[in-house]
Amino acid sequence: MPDCAFVLLYVDRPDLSAAFYAGLLGREPLEASPTFALFKLESGMRLGLWSRHTVEPAAQAAFGGVELGFPVADYAAVDAMHADWRDRGWPIAQAPVELDFGRTFVALDPDGHRLRVFSPAPE
Secondary structure, eight states: OOOOOOOEEEOOOOOOOOHHHHHHTTSSOOEEETTEEEEEESSEEEEEEETTTSSSSSOOOOOOOOEEEESSSSSHHHHHHHHHHTTTTOOEEEEEOOOOOTEEEEEEEEEEEEEEEEOOOOO
């Protein structure tokens, strides 16, 4: 089976989304144009931001239907990242909470894609 190493998000404004993800990821895109931006994450996975107005074939995606997961070391790191993102003014869809899998919160990018930060429950 082929490996999945690339995620594409359809966005309204690639320039705005690229600036948001540059701040989130702490790095500039490898590639940027008026209709597309590409980031390489530390894991090697690539994150593409493609203009929903120019993607071919046209996509019928609903915004907010995608969630990117960001695991962190422990519950304190979840809370610290939440405070940082909240202080940056990024929309928070779910404040830090403990669920059956661990501690988590959810923020939103400029297009409403969900960004879940989590730490698994201790064993």
